[in-house]
Amino acid sequence: MTSVLNLAGSLLASSAALWRGTNARPAALQPAHALKLYEMENCPYCRLVREVLTELDLEVLVLPCPKGGTRFREEVIAAGGKAQFPYLVDPNTETAMYESLDIIEYLYQTYAQRPAPSRFKMSLVDTPSSMLASGLRLSKGLRARPALAAEKPLALWSFESSPYARPVRELLCELELPYNLHNIGKGQWQDFALTKIRDRLWPEMAHVSANRQTLKRRAGKVMSPYLEDPNTGVAMFESADILDYLNETYSIC
Ligand SMILES: N[C@@H](CCC(=O)N[C@@H](CS)C(=O)NCC(=O)O)C(=O)O
Helix, strand or coil, rough: CCCHHHHHHHHHHHHHHHCCCCCCCCCCCCCCCCCCEEEEECCCHHHHHHHHHHHHHCEEEEECCEECCCCCCHHHHHEEEEEECEEEEEEECEEEEHHHHHHHHHHHHHCCCCCCHHHHHHHHHHHHHHHHHHHHHCCCCCCCCCCCCCCCCEEEEECCCCHHHHHHHHHHHHHHEEEEECCEEECCHHHCCCCCHHHHHCCCCCCCCCHHHHHHHHHCCCCCCCCECCCCCEECCHHHHHHHHHHHHEEEC
């Protein structure tokens, strides 16, 4: 099992962030090519952007830039002039930008065709609560650790507030492993039931979210996190198994 303390801390962090990044109301448009997000897992501003990516159900390639990282930080400095995160690149519109609130506004304007959350609320409620969530995770998901590079990006199926997925994202960040993030935010009330119970009660249930449907087809059930590694052919559920796999395969300390 993922250590109980780690999981309890992750649960507290999701609560501190007021469980934003749980529900999905898909954007009206989907980007033809995945967005790219340069970020650090435990950066409070990056969390705000990831919450919106879950809420809008947008596909994104995450390029982890932990402190001391050497793989993707230079790309941001070369493109934007400074090492500041989050940094979003949208290949569909040839747009690139810093600043979490600008990125959120851009995502709503471009893909959701509905208003973004008010800047007032974002500044007074969302940002401080995201800072509290980061404080609770201390240095997890913030500093680079020596690791082998992955030739191809991994794929992670999760939603932002998932307490089990957070430790996996933290490790992916520390190991600077890029990954395609397939958001599986909750789109209907049955999604709040535990996977086993839901599958027993409604075995034929049609998921409303496209990513949930795809995950069910690919892996037989919908549960967060689910990791696929195209470099080794490995695919697995269970956060503790995923953490062991990533450490054994990529960590070199
Ligand atoms: N106002 C910016 C603040 C972003 C920011 O301060 N990010 C920190 C991480 S939390 C950063 O990039 N620090 C530079 C570094 O870690 O190298 C936003 O909302 O995006």
